[in-house]
Amino acid sequence: MKAYLLIDFGSTYTKLTAVDIENEEILAVAKDITTIESDIMTGFNNAYKKLMKNESMHTVEFVKKLACSSAAGGLKMVAVGLVPELTAEAAKRAALGAGARVIKTYSYDLTEDEINEIKVMNIDIILLAGGTDGGNKECIINNAKAIAESELNIPVVVAGNKVAVTEIRSIFSKKNIFHAVTENVMPKLNTLNVEPAREEIRKIFMNRIIEAKGLKNAESFINGILMPTPAAVLNAARVLSEGSDKEEGIGEIIIVDIGGATTDVHSIASGDPSKPGVNLRGLEEPFAKRTVEGDLGMRYSALSLWEAAGTRKIKKYIKNKELNIEEGCRYRHNNIMMVPETEEEIDFEEAMAKTAVDMAMERHCGYVEPNYSPMGMVYSQYGKDLMEVNYVIGTGGVIVHSEKPRDILEAGAFSTDNISSLKPRHPKYMIDKSYILSSMGLLCEELPDMSVRIMKKYLKLI
Template sequence: MDAYLLIDFGSTYTKLTAIDIKKEEILATSKDITTIEEDIMIGFNKAYNKLLKDLEGKEVNFVRRLACSSAAGGLKMIAIGLVPELTAEAAKRAALGAGARVLKTYSYELTNIEMKEIKKSDIDIILLAGGTDGGNKECVIHNAKMLVKHGINIPVVVAGNKGANDDISELFSDADIPYFIAENVMPKLNSLNVEPAREEIRKIFMNRIVDAKGLTNAEEYINGILMPTPAAVLKAARVLSEGSDKEEGIGEVVVIDIGGATTDVHSIADGDPTKAGVTLRGLEEPLAKRTVEGDLGMRYSALSLWEAAGTRKIKKYLKNKELDVEENCTLRSKDIMMVPKTEDEVDFDESMARIATEIAMERHCGYVEPVYSPLGVVYTQYGKDLMEVKYMIGTGGVLVHSKDAGNILQAGKFSKENLNSLRPQRAKLLLDKTYILSSMGLLAEELPDLAVRIMKKYLVEIDYKEDKEDKEDKENDYIDEKKIELFKQQFKDAQSFDNHCSGEF
């Protein structure tokens, strides 16, 4: 039978998925430790032998072998822009959407101190932006000169004011700095255009970074390393949400990927206000958005998760309140390969996962702020409104191995504890039980219809067990809604209702 072999050279594990392209089935999956320090093919071969064992008795012909990678720390970048909230933020979003880890964002004119910091950074690419088209070009040219002055010799994607491109091209050509010109990430004020920069980053990843990451041996065996792993997950989420030429999508989705070092959130949604009377402010949000929380991880970042959440917040989710939070987080940060065995260890891991989900979703989603005016309360929205998203999809080891993955994902939903956060309210919960999202992103590059059908088939819908507090919250919500309806019946329209409320308080 003809099959695709889809490979994810992850930072911890190398994961393989074999797909029967005619029967549209997963034939087998396997994984083993990624061996980037030695030869990446050692870990691959171990995983491949496990896969062949599962395929015994089947005549499989791998017609295509496609791969993605986040090995050796993945694709590491810095983003440089003009104003922190505008072009610098736009550059950061472009880099994140390309599957990169953005180590730092710089704004305004770079200083010598900042350049020394950049030069010491272990980065693969620089994204240089700044200024809208026809706007300020002095800043981006200054920053290009600083890169030349300090002898930067890594690829630079230039995606700023197009009026500066000729000067920057001359500067970088004379200095032999490898550079690539893309369209401005913000051609007009508050208007994003991140796809061209993302595509250039992806090309550099495929053509140059593969050698630097020690993946050359793998390239001899496979048809190509197409993209960083996070970009593959984002691609899978997008094609599942929007559909393909022949397959309907499932609608707006959020993907939560909880890892040892980071918690990534991907959303495919326009994010416009879902409630009447809300004004949208701030930088335009991309349809396909990715955020990476480097301080929210299950192993490498366990201590920073504790610092971000605090002891009381982690204990809120623990069954055994006597567990020492600092001690347990320290243990996990020192033993990154730790597998929970006891009931307390599982309990602590799942509590960490719920905290990671809660905080990562709060940071990813938008929020509303009430503004008091003579006409009553006016609400302003910043970021994406994801309250009406249809599905939340969980992936990552802690979710896959959990007996209660639904409760972990539930922590990322809307909560009365933070009424201003626009997190999903009624989303159905799906689980990537077979680690297929990254592989489906690869498959979608060549066979998008098939990728959509397989994801619909293999993503498992899950429930969550309501605890007493959840049930009380739902009952209170119902009572609150009834009260509001009774109030509204006393007034002719919503505006008079709002005016009455503002007068009352």
Template sequence: MDSYLLIDFGSTYTKLTAVDIENEEIIATAKDITTIENDIMVGFDNAFQKLEDQLKGKEINFTKKLACSSAAGGLKMIAIGLVPELTAEAAKRAALGAGARVLNVYSYDLTSKEIEEIRNSKLDIILLAGGTDGGNKDCIIHNAKMLAESGMKVPIVVAGNKVAVDDVEKILKDAGMFYKITSNVMPKLNVLDVEPAREEIRKIFMEKIIEAKGMKNAENYISGILMPTPAAVLKAARVLSEGTDKEEGLGDLIVVDIGGATTDVHSLADGEPSKAGVTLRGLQEPFAKRTVEGDLGMRYSAVALWEAATTRKIQKYLDDKTVDVEENCRYRSENIRMVPTTEEEIKFDEAMAKVATELALERHVGVLETLYTPCGVVYSQEGKDLLEVKYLIGTGGVLVHSEHPAEILKAGNFDKVDPTHLKPQNPEYLMDKTYIMSAMGLLAEENSDMAVRIMKKYLLKVV
């Protein structure tokens, strides 16, 4: 039986998915703890043994072995631009869309103190932007000089003002730095062009970062690590939304991925105003948008979640209001592999998940502002209008193991008490019960038609 083996070297678990490519079925899944400390293939071998146990008696020929990775902290980047709300924000969005964890965003001329921060931040790639094409070029040239003089040996993707590229390239080349030049992430004011930068980041991830994270053994076994795990999830969401030449997509959708350290939100929608008379302001929104909330996690970031949400917001989702919220969050952050077993522990985890969903969606969606002018009331929208999104898809451990995943996802819906945040009003809820989203992003690189058909088959409707 010809099959694909799709591998996700996750930050906590290495997850394997075996796909029968003839019948377009998932024939087995398995996972085990990721072992990045010594040899990542140890955790893989443990998971693969579990997979083989499920496939006993079947003759399997893995014609392709494809992988994504967020192990060893995933892909860590900083973004540098000119104006915080413009090119710096555009650079940040390009990095997030490439599947990176953005450690920091810098704007204007870099200072010596900021260079020292960057030097100490243990990052993988720097995205250097700044200026629209033909606009300010002094800032990006200054920042290139500061980076060149720093002595850092970090790959740099240059995606800024095209009239400054020759100067920037000479500076970096003379300093012996590894760099790649690509299109400006914001060629015109408020206009984004992030895809070329995303692709360049992915190439560097494959060429440089995998080896640096001690994953060369894995690369020798598989057909190539294609992308960071978040980029694979975004790829799967995109083909599921848009469809392919042969397969119709589902239309506008949102994916909520609740993890131990972060809550990621991916939206696939143009986000144009759904109500008449609303004007757009601010930076253009990408159709495929990803945001990462590093303070909204179930374990590593449990204390940060409590601090961001407040005790009362978590209590809102608890039947027993006497539960010590702070103590429970601190316990989880100190015991990151805790698995809830009692009813009280399960209910508290689900309350945390509801808060994470609510806040992550609130930060991801657009905001409607009412402006009072001499000519009357004017409505202005910044960000994406996701009121009419058709599907809200959930993934991540707390959702997968919940008996009421739809209740968790509903926490991210539009709230009449806070009508300014343009969250989905009446979506259908789908669950990724078998952790296939990242696997389908990998499969989509090879056969997007099949990836869409399998997702339609295995994403379960929940109510």
């Protein structure tokens, strides 16, 4: 039996998925603790032994072994641009879409303090943008000089004003700084062009970052680590939504992934106004958008979730109103391996999850502002209108193990409590019970039709 082995070297667990490519079925899944501190193959081998114990695996021949990774913090970047709301924001969106964790975004000329801050961040790539094509070029050139003179030994992706490229190449070449030049992330005012930068970031991840993360040991066994894990999930979301050459997609979707450290939201949708008389304002939104909320997590970020949400917001979702919310969140922050067992612990977990979904969706979705004009009331839309998306898909441990996963996801739906937010109104809800999204993001690189069919088969309506 011919099969693909799809591997996710996660920050906590290494997850394996075996796919029968003849019958288009998931044969088995297995996971074990990721061992990035010693040899990443130790955790992999532990998971592999579990996988091969499954009866369906006895006659398997793996014809391909593909992987993604978020081990050792995943792909960490900073984005540098000119104006905070424009090129700096465009650079950030390009980095997020490439599957990176954006540690910080800088705008205008980098100061000495900011350069020193970058030095201690332990990041993998700098995305340098700034200026529309033919516009301001002094800022991006000054920032290139600051990076070069600081002796930062970090790869730089240059995605800014094309008029400045020749000078920037010279600046980096003289200091032997590895750099890659690609198209401007904002060639015209408010116009995004993030795909070329995303692809360049991915190439550097594959060719340089893998070795630095200690993942080189895995390459003798597998065919390649193709991308960061979040990029694989975004890949899967896109092909599921749009379809492939032979398979119809399911339409516009949102994926919500609640983890221990972050809550990630992916949307595949145009985001154009769903109501007449609404005018778009601000920076153009990417069709495939990813946001990462580093203060909304179930363990590492449990305390920051409480700080961001406040006691009353979490209590809104909890049964026992007498519980000490700060204490419960602090306990989880200090005990990251905690597994909820009692009914009260599970209820507290799900209240945290609902809060995370509520806030992450509000930050991801756009909003409408009313304005008075000589012609009467007019409405301006900022961000994506996601009110009419077809599906919201949930993944992550707290959703997958919940007896009421729909209740968690519905916390992110449109509510009359905030009528300006453009959250989904009446979507259908699905759950990634088998954690297949990242593996299907890998599979669709080679077998897109099959990956769509498998996702339609295994993602369950709730």
